[in-house]
Amino acid sequence: MSKKIKRLLGKNELYVAIIILVLAITIHMQSGLFFLPNNLVDLLRSIIVNSIYALCALLAFVSTGADVSFPMIAGMSTYIIFKLGETTGLPAFVLVLIALAIGAVCGCINGFFIVKFRFNSLIVTLSTSTICYGIAFGALKGVRIDVPAQFADFANWNILKVAKTEKALGASLHGAFLVMVILYLLVYLVLNHTMVGRAVYAIGGDEVSARRAGFKVDQIRFGIFVVNGLLAVIGGLCYACMCKNCSPMEYYGGEMIVIAAIVLGGVRLTGGHGSLTGCILGTFLLAMVQNSLTMVGISVYYQNVFIGIIIILGASVAAIQATRSMKIKSVVDKEGGE
Amino acid sequence: MSDYILSCKGINKSFGGVHALQNVDLHVKRGEVHCLAGENGCGKSTIIKAISGFQPQDSGTIEFDGKVYTSLNPALSIDLGIQVIYQDLSVFPNLTVQENLAINTVLSNKEKIYSRKKQREIARKVMQTLDLDLDLDARVEQLPVASKQLIAIARAIYAKAQFLILDEPTTALTRKEVDRLFEIIRGLKEQGLTVLFVSHKLDEMYDISDSITIMRSGENVYSGPMATLTEDEFTHYMTGRDFDNVNDKHAEDRIQKQAVPAMELVNLSGPGFAHVSFKVQPGEILGITGQLGSGRSELCNTLFGIEKASSGQILRDGKAVKIRSVQDATMNGIALVPEDRLTEGLFLPVSIMENITVVNFDQFKKGLLLDRKAQEGNSGEWVQQIHVKTDDHLLPVQTLSGGNQQKVVLAKWLSTSPKVLILNGPTVGVDIGAKYDIYQLLRDLASTGVAVLVASDDLAEVVRLCDRTIVMRGGLMSGEIAGRDLTAERLTEAIM
Numbered sequence: 001m002s003k004k005i006k007r008l009l010g011k012n013e014l015y016v017a018i019i020i021l022v023l024a025i026t027i028h029m030q031s032g033l034f035f036l037p038n039n040l041v042d043l044l045r046s047i048i049v050n051s052i053y054a055l056c057a058l059l060a061f062v063s064t065g066a067d068v069s070f071p072m073i074a075g076m077s078t079y080i081i082f083k084l085g086e087t088t089g090l091p092a093f094v095l096v097l098i099a100l101a102i103g104a105v106c107g108c109i110n111g112f113f114i115v116k117f118r119f120n121s122l123i124v125t126l127s128t129s130t131i132c133y134g135i136a137f138g139a140l141k142g143v144r145i146d147v148p149a150q151f152a153d154f155a156n157w158n159i160l161k162v163a164k165t166e167k168a169l170g171a172s173l174h175g176a177f178l179v180m181v182i183l184y185l186l187v188y189l190v191l192n193h194t195m196v197g198r199a200v201y202a203i204g205g206d207e208v209s210a211r212r213a214g215f216k217v218d219q220i221r222f223g224i225f226v227v228n229g230l231l232a233v234i235g236g237l238c239y240a241c242m243c244k245n246c247s248p249m250e251y252y253g254g255e256m257i258v259i260a261a262i263v264l265g266g267v268r269l270t271g272g273h274g275s276l277t278g279c280i281l282g283t284f285l286l287a288m289v290q291n292s293l294t295m296v297g298i299s300v301y302y303q304n305v306f307i308g309i310i311i312i313l314g315a316s317v318a319a320i321q322a323t324r325s326m327k328i329k330s331v332v333d334k335e336g337g338e
Numbered sequence: 339m340s341d342y343i344l345s346c347k348g349i350n351k352s353f354g355g356v357h358a359l360q361n362v363d364l365h366v367k368r369g370e371v372h373c374l375a376g377e378n379g380c381g382k383s384t385i386i387k388a389i390s391g392f393q394p395q396d397s398g399t400i401e402f403d404g405k406v407y408t409s410l411n412p413a414l415s416i417d418l419g420i421q422v423i424y425q426d427l428s429v430f431p432n433l434t435v436q437e438n439l440a441i442n443t444v445l446s447n448k449e450k451i452y453s454r455k456k457q458r459e460i461a462r463k464v465m466q467t468l469d470l471d472l473d474l475d476a477r478v479e480q481l482p483v484a485s486k487q488l489i490a491i492a493r494a495i496y497a498k499a500q501f502l503i504l505d506e507p508t509t510a511l512t513r514k515e516v517d518r519l520f521e522i523i524r525g526l527k528e529q530g531l532t533v534l535f536v537s538h539k540l541d542e543m544y545d546i547s548d549s550i551t552i553m554r555s556g557e558n559v560y561s562g563p564m565a566t567l568t569e570d571e572f573t574h575y576m577t578g579r580d581f582d583n584v585n586d587k588h589a590e591d592r593i594q595k596q597a598v599p600a601m602e603l604v605n606l607s608g609p610g611f612a613h614v615s616f617k618v619q620p621g622e623i624l625g626i627t628g629q630l631g632s633g634r635s636e637l638c639n640t641l642f643g644i645e646k647a648s649s650g651q652i653l654r655d656g657k658a659v660k661i662r663s664v665q666d667a668t669m670n671g672i673a674l675v676p677e678d679r680l681t682e683g684l685f686l687p688v689s690i691m692e693n694i695t696v697v698n699f700d701q702f703k704k705g706l707l708l709d710r711k712a713q714e715g716n717s718g719e720w721v722q723q724i725h726v727k728t729d730d731h732l733l734p735v736q737t738l739s740g741g742n743q744q745k746v747v748l749a750k751w752l753s754t755s756p757k758v759l760i761l762n763g764p765t766v767g768v769d770i771g772a773k774y775d776i777y778q779l780l781r782d783l784a785s786t787g788v789a790v791l792v793a794s795d796d797l798a799e800v801v802r803l804c805d806r807t808i809v810m811r812g813g814l815m816s817g818e819i820a821g822r823d824l825t826a827e828r829l830t831e832a833i834m
Binding site: 003007192193194195196197198201202204205206208209210212213214215271272273 | 424426427428429430431432433437441442444445446449450451452453473475
């Protein structure tokens with residue numbers, strides 16, 4: 001039993017959960033606004049997109065290294081199909097397939113260079129990201145466009161509504177929340193109940209050992225980046241439909257907060273470590289800080305200061321634990337040297 | 339059925355015109371422990387790669403269990419029951435013990451679905467092969483090296499190994515752990531397994547091996563039973579050199595007995611050790627020996643200011659000094675060659691020249707800039723003086739062999755002209771030839787009046803190198819052995 005507790009104490013997830021709880025209680029005591037249905041629903045709504053992105057970041061970091069291309073892959077593909085939808089009137093499912101295909105192609109490009117030439121994944125995905133940015137703005141004049149009629153149903157699909165009260169505004173939970181839940185279930189099943197999933201961790205732990213054990217390292221890595229392209233597209237579509245419009249500019253730079261969130265949640269930048277619980281908790285914590293600090297009267301401009309502090313605190317817990325477990329300790333015998 | 343389970347005949351392998359293996363024969367009898375010895379770069383790992391199928395030979399045949407193969411591939415070799423335990427052990431540090439134990443079996447069953455329950459059963463069975471008792475849910479990165487190794491061995495045996503290759507298995511183990519490993523190897527031998535044991539530690543080979551093959555520069559230079567090989571012959575075959583000239587051990591005149599002690603500890607306590615008192619004279623080589631966890635590494639670190647002493651005194655040339663930081667230590671003429679040269683002592687991708695001169699950057703200042711010419715001159719001298727084998731000292735340190743890397747670490751600290759030189763495990767992972775070079779270097783250094791402290795758990799090394807040794811156990815000084823009493827037997831008794 002004590003072993004289990006000890007193992008739990010070694011997990012970042014636990015500390016993030018504690019921080020979330022403490023912060024929530026503090027905010028509620030200060031403002032009385034935190035534990036209200038509308039606020040909680042708002043919070044859930046605000047983690048949808050980032051937690052889908054977090055899956056991309058998790059898969060990449062655990063197995064290979066950084067992936068920073070997902071926001072721009074999302075932005076570009078969403079923008080393209082919204083434009084297509086407007087001009088051609090193709091049905092929604094065809095448009096979604098096209099978007100997924102674009103995401104997959106971007107993922108293939110990432111995977112190809114990373115696997116074949118062993119380039120650093122940060123550099124490769126940074127390049128892809130820049131190319132997508134260039135296409136969205138240069139070739140397609142990335143202005144803000146409204147969600148086309150084909151997606152109107154999805155854009156207006158709410159699964160939960162909280163009515164407006166005297167004290168608080170109303171809120172609604174968008175259907176994209178279900179998409180997120182399904183994706184998490186899928187990724188959970190793959191990571192924990194298939195050999196491919198275990199390979200993701202094994203490769204991240206020790207690539208050479210994984211090869212010797214007989215894992216198809218290159219295929220799995222390539223696959224991960226293709227899957228990341230697909231996940232990015234789904235996240236991007238959800239985002240645009242929730243906003244009811246698409247502007248590629250809004251996607252730009254979205255990777256930073258996501259990476260910060262998963263690092264908070266215990267994903268190690270050196271690979272091999274990271275859990276879905278950590279992804280959700282990290283994303284939730286950062287969303288909470290962004291959403292709720294205004295409630296206690298802290299200006300929007302200072303929110304980033306808090307986010308920065310939280311990230312440093314979160315990362316240092318992990319670092320301290322890592323160094324602690326490295327040290328070999330000599331202990332002086334109490335009875336003496338005989 | 340022939341007596342030999344493995345017979346490699348006339349194996350050749352070259353890489354871009356360089357002959358890594360030339361006409362090598364290797365015959366291993368069924369059920370024996372066969373030692374494969376040789377210095378780094380002699381072709382040991384190349385022949386292992388040929389046997390394991392990872393890098394087939396250019397020509398020559400491998401006969402295994404009565405069948406002749408012109409080339410093997412990894413899958414075939416595993417099917418034949420050949421298993422290699424690599425030096426890096428091929429474990430997954432981020433996964434649990436359970437997964438590490440079972441993953442190979444699950445993979446070779448070509449299962450797609452991963453079931454924790456099934457895996458646990460397999461892991462239990464794997465543990466039974468060696469009677470292990472490990473926490474299945476612990477992460478492997480938190481285990482000591484010895485346990486990781488046992489995991490790798492258990493895994494191999496469970497995969498129906500008939501022929502086990504252990505690539506330098508004892509490098510990172512303490513004495514006790516080595517004994518445990520050898521017990522296990524003997525157990526395996528009784529079960530009929532054949533073991534090919536790669537090593538360059540002589541005492542271990544005598545301990546465990548039935549016969550030996552020694553390789554040098556890609557050729558087989560000796561094959562025969564272990565028992566009849568003498569130590570001198572062994573060294574001769576390994577290095578192609580003879581080392582009679584290093585026996586100045588009891589050069590009493592080297593030690594300046596009348597002088598003020600170069601360093602004296604009075605009742606020094608610190609993290610991991612307590613109440614340590616000793617003196618060391620200029621020109622003396624003093625051993626500090628004890629097992630891993632006995633406090634010897636911590637003591638070295640404290641003397642060099644990496645850790646802080648909690649009470650007691652350090653005297654340098656008779657004067658009490660306070661050593662709170664590495665800067666304090668260097669200012670007082672103390673230098674430390676750390677235990678793990680890779681993480682603590684060297685910048686691997688950086689040139690040899692910069693590694694040697696880095697602690698002396700002040701000397702090479704020219705205004706705000708560094709005087710590169712002077713730096714190169716200084717480094718060039720050291721490279722010559724201590725025989726670093728390299729064509730160009732501007733090459734990165736990682737291009738050197740282990741022994742030569744260690745020489746670079748030595749040169750780096752010698753260039754500060756220390757008065758007290760502390761070495762922690764000075765020849766860990768170093769070839770026998772380079773080892774003798776380092777011993778000779780340390781003796782020469784001592785005869786110039788430097789006090790040398792050698793912390794080591796390699797007992798043969800302490801006996802060969804040191805004039806006197808203190809023994810640590812459980813963080814305390816448990817004894818002191820000097821002169822003719824300083825033998826391996828006495829030491830073994832004292833540290834246990």
